[in-house]
Amino acid sequence: MQIGGGGPKAKDFNKTIRNLGSYLKPYKVSMIIVICFAFLSTVFSIVGPKLLGKVTTKLAEGLFAYYARTGLLTDFNYMGKIIFLLIVLYTISAVCSYVQGYMMAKVSMDVTYKLRKNISEKMNRIPLNYYDSRTHGEVLSRITNDVDVVSQTLNQSLTQIITSVTSIVGVLAMMLSISWMMTLVALLVVPLSMSIVGVVIKRSQGYFKDQQKYLGEINGHVEEMYGGHNIVQAFNGEQESIEIFEKVNDKLYHSAWKSQFVSSIMMPVMGFVGNLGYVLVSILGGYLAVKKVVDIGDIQAFIQYMRSFTQPIGQLASISNTLQSTVAAAERVFEFLEEEEEIPETLTPIKAQDFCGNVTFKNVSFGYNKDKLIIHDFSAEIKAGQRVAIVGPTGAGKTTIVKLLMRFYDIDKGKISIDGHDIYDFTRNDLRAMFGMVLQETWLYNASIKENIRYGTPGATDEEVIEAAKAAHCDEFIRTLPDGYNMILNEEASNISQGQKQLFTIARVILANPKILILDEATSSVDTRTEILIQKAMDHLMKSRTSFVIAHRLSTVKDSDLILVMKDGDIIEQGNHEELLAQKGFYAGLYNSQFAEE
Known part of the structure; x- marks a missing residue:
């Protein structure tokens, strides 16, 4: 101008x-x-x-x-x-x-x-x-x-x-x-x-x-x-x-x-x-x-x-x-x-009560821009309680899939349902209340460690917060910090390490006790020893819960019930670890290349 x-x-x-x-x-x-x-x-x-x-x-x-x-x-x-x-x-x-x-x-x-x-x-x-x-x-x-x-x-x-x-x-x-x-x-x-x-x-x-x-x-x-x-x-x-x-x-x-x-x-x-x-x-x-x-x-x-x-x-x-x-x-x-708003909520919403956690993707297509699709024709059937890993190269659309599942974005075509109910039959708040999400990028705010863990579950007691921290294996080092659970994190939370931030967000999800878990590179910012401890906590947490695990390191998803291999917005292979290795396809190539690097 x-x-x-x-x-x-x-x-x-x-x-x-x-x-x-x-x-x-x-x-x-x-x-x-x-x-x-x-x-x-x-x-x-x-x-x-x-x-x-x-x-x-x-x-x-x-x-x-x-x-x-x-x-x-x-x-x-x-x-x-x-x-x-x-x-x-x-x-x-x-x-x-x-x-x-x-x-x-x-x-x-x-x-x-x-x-x-x-x-x-x-x-x-x-x-x-x-x-x-x-x-x-x-x-x-x-x-x-x-x-x-x-x-x-x-x-x-x-x-x-x-x-x-x-x-x-x-x-x-x-x-x-x-x-x-x-x-x-x-x-x-x-x-x-x-x-x-x-x-x-x-x-x-x-x-x-x-x-x-x-x-x-x-x-x-x-x-x-x-x-x-x-x-x-x-x-x-x-x-x-x-x-x-x-x-x-x-x-x-x-x-x-x-x-x-x-x-x-x-x-x-x-x-x-x-x-x-x-x-x-x-x-x-x-x-x-x-x-x-x-x-x-x-x-x-x-x-x-x-x-x-x-x-x-x-x-x-x-x-x-x-x-x-x-x-x-x-x-x-x-x-x-006056900006265009999200699709209006349904006038007759379904209340999320006693859902098992069956998730179905049927011919889902989506693009951040209408002219360029990121997800082309995605279909998958996930049974309640299954641990599902989503793997693939950068830009394949792994994170986009879970964002669509939680209605952070609205799909262009297809259908996503939970226990047979279209996700658009829920209000956004009720839908998202069923999920617990741990992202690669942590978010903490200017409050005490206790309040950061309690975020999203304001009615939790101090004892429940401590139990969640123990399950996430961060209780021990919290007690070594000045003021312990009452220590105030600054705006950027720069007074604690990146790994500690991630542990707090995991404790936050454990405390929320959600029906469905989404872990997007949840252990990428911690050391190997801490990762093993967190993995044990996650294994306990994911029992009887539908879980979506997005990971680049394939060694962390070997025990998954179902592995969805994505490339360019489509599922090109699916099965468990042994089945995919036996196919000697794209997944086997990724896994062997990572194993060789290690």
Whole structure:
């Protein structure tokens, strides 16, 4: 995208405004109250200069009488009443301003809360292939940066729009009540001001859109690089990472610089135009005062009104720039909320109770992209309690099969069933509750070891957690750690080894006691001695349970009841270890090559 030009406008400005309006609709009464109080606050403050003008006029009359020696005295009693009235009006104005500010802050925070809640829920309903094509930082940017921009606008700019419009109308009425000629001169600067605002809006809108876009990109890059900084350093990728960062940061810099510069020149130019108006009004006002058409106090009040008239115009101009940034941010949020979701849940789900664990794949086809299939025509029959190994070269589709089984992705063709029931007859939560999964990549979060093992089984007692840890052969070394089971793992869990992380995730599955097990290279990150211990624990756990074991090391799956050999998305061989060796086919070749390497 080119930065030098005006940049693209919002795809649908009106639609975005309507979407925001739908979030504000439940707060219609609050918004009406806010508008009323903002109106009253502005009206009461507008009356002030007129009353101050009367005080100035009375004071001037007294001074003229003193020097002319006409015997007239300054009416301090009248001036005192006016000043008291001013204090009352300004107090009421301040109270109204406080009330509308309080209510608008609550509305904006409620809307912000709802937006973030909807985004969080939407994240769980979007297919995983959405995240496959986007960085985590880009998605997080919509929840944080973009929603914050919308929140600030709702909290500040909406009431400012109300007060600015009220001020413009009210001040214009007060100016006309003083002198239509002076008002006409003052209004001559408005077309010039509006043309400046129009040019600034047109130039800045595209830059604000680019600014939000590149902010999301740079957040995504930083998050990725920080998450894998050890790998980056190990492969000397720092320079490449810096170059990518500088490239995106440069685009962000230029778009942000241009958007801020174009919007910042507005106020100085508006100030210059406003000062020209003051000069013209002062000359005309002096002439009219000499001609006794207006009072001296009215000139003072008019100049105050004129400043109050140009100030809300400037505020509206500034708000217009803020709205461009808000619309760009809101558009990104609503685009995410309107993304295509997963296939809806069945309206008559089957409850997972007392299932044996028979699993059937029938002519299953799937591709992450519709144009390129990964699984072509997969069929297999797994009986309850069988230990099934899925083997094959990298990219054969082994992990994809279990992801389809748990409905992380939806199949394109075919059918997968458990005990004769189509997996689409279950809700996703009920279906996944039947599975226990140990992946090659571990996931732990910032909490104690005990809570990490208990994740997914929140009702488990401490004793049950310890028993699960013993079964996973990690109880002994947990007790040697500082604080034992209460030791807090940091965000990256870098204060324990990769093998220990894997043991915790295995203990987590043991504690969950699932109906069907999925082990995806579960022992790949531990040493040989630990692997033997874990294998014994797994053997005990897998008894009477349907188990899927994905492995590259064929020596770990020799005891499986059924071995499915995959290549290019299809099952090319199946049987037990002895049967497959006797066939002297693809599996035998893989096994013999690994045996030779060992």
